Amino acid sequence: MQENLVLTESTYYILLSLVEPRHGYGIMQMTEELSNGRVRLAAGTLYGALNALCDKGWIVQLPVDAQSRRKEYELTAKGLRVLKNEVLRLKELAANGEEVLGEL
Amino acid sequence: METRKTVWKWVWVWNFDKEEDWLNAMAMNGWTLDSVGFCVYHFVRTEPGEYNVRLEMRKYDPEYISFMQETGAEYIGRMMMWIYFRKRADEGNFDLFSDLDSKINHLNKIARVLTVIGCMNLFIGIFNSLSGLRLAWINLCCATLLMYALGRIQGKEEALKKERSLRE
Structure with a gap:
């Protein structure tokens, strides 16, 4: 299965944040931190994306901790593969851009 | 005060x-x-x-x-x-939707609800007119209004989709 996937910026940062288990608000904070405040995930967007990513099997919901009741999510092996492929694709994009624009 | x-x-x-x-x-x-x-x-x-x-x-x-x-x-x-x-x-910032996809999804959800209620009114209106009920026009008016609303929502959706064809 080698789909030619292009992730949205939201999906990319959600997957990247979930290399370690995180709950919703943690993902929002991590995304903002990683992108130096440029990318802000809104809660409604994130909620929809988390459900869709669980359905795809790229992330899983961890058993709910009885005390905090907050749901945590984590990347699956499949999700990690998708993410690594995306990093390769982004490198290619950036390299091509630099090559063409480099002399300007 | x-x-x-x-x-x-x-x-x-x-x-x-x-x-x-x-x-x-x-x-x-x-x-x-x-x-x-x-x-x-x-x-x-x-x-x-x-x-x-x-x-x-x-x-x-x-x-x-x-x-x-x-x-x-x-x-x-x-x-x-x-x-x-x-x-x-x-x-901090407060938005419900931060990308075009989720904004389009939201409009789509509104459009689906309007379609369902609009069709219901249309069917009830037609059924009542056929059975000679005098108040059938009420449902038909509602159906017309809901279809107009649907058009307005879809207009917004189209504008966002056009934008999405260029950027994320």
Whole structure:
């Protein structure tokens, strides 16, 4: 299965944040931190994306901790593969851009 | 000084974004939405600009509401399928949707609901006209209005899709 996937910026940062288990608000904070405040995930967007990513099997919901009741999510092996492929694709994009624009 | 205020107001469904603008303008003037009902809005006195208010159409989903609360938002209430949230401005940005896909999804959800209610009114209207009921025109008018609303919502959706064809 080698789909030619292009992730949205939201999906990319959600997957990247979930290399370690995180709950919703943690993902929002991590995304903002990683992108130096440029990318802000809104809660409604994130909620929809988390459900869709669980359905795809790229992330899983961890058993709910009885005390905090907050749901945590984590990347699956499949999700990690998708993410690594995306990093390769982004490198290619950036390299091509630099090559063409480099002399300007 | 008064601390509470009630405003009666009718909002067409295709103006939901203007409704949100209005609620935020009220909040900027020191009146923050506290509860909602049919065509009625109750406000409480707050510092001007203390809160940002957001609304969306969504099926009632307690899980979603607790998810929103985890991120610092307060649940104000719901009116039919519309839910209202507010968040203190000093707790950071407050938006419900941050990308084009989720904005388009939201409009799509509104469009689906309008289609269902519109078709129901159309069928009831036709059925009642055929059986000679005098009030059949009411449903037919409702159906027409709902189809108009659907057109307005789809217009917004098309504009966003056009934008999405160029950027994420």
